[in-house]
Amino acid sequence: MAEQDLDIASVAQLARLTLTREEAQLFQDQLAHVLEYVDKLREVDVSEVEAAAHAVPMFNFFREDEAHAWFTPVEALENAPHHAHGLFIVPKVVE
Template identity: 60%
Template sequence: MSAEFDVRYTAGLARLHLSDEEIAKFQAQLSQVLEYVDKLNTVDVSSVEPTAHANPVFNVVREDAPRDWFTPAEALANAPRQAAGLFAVPKVIE
């Protein structure tokens, strides 16, 4: 299965640029990791339900009520770029 593993393509899905050097290195290192995890294929899981997390709690909701939280200034305080009290985003429409 890991023969089809392609770091360059996967990095694109992850919105992560990598140098050619990193691509070559990660391709080798992660192929080794994938080969290691292939041992899971030897386990019979045909009648096993998956576990998403350890405790069986579902659909936890809290009251949808306003509470004290960030002021706009606090929310913007860590923004790398801002304008007119808003987060400045890159241009998305040509």
């Protein structure tokens, strides 16, 4: 497919990840190389193949819908970078 139109800046934006100029250049080169290699997947005829899940197919595996003890609010906030009054504090979202 040799789609070397990998636009690092727009992909980084999709991934919510700021890259330095140096990183962007490095990844551009390295990932172009990786994608070129991945192109070998094109050699295979997959027209008759369904996508795979895993070795032991299983579906609709449910557990009982029962309430059980889990984190208290205090525990849930223990690792929060910013919290106050039992709430996560986040940057302003609406203007």
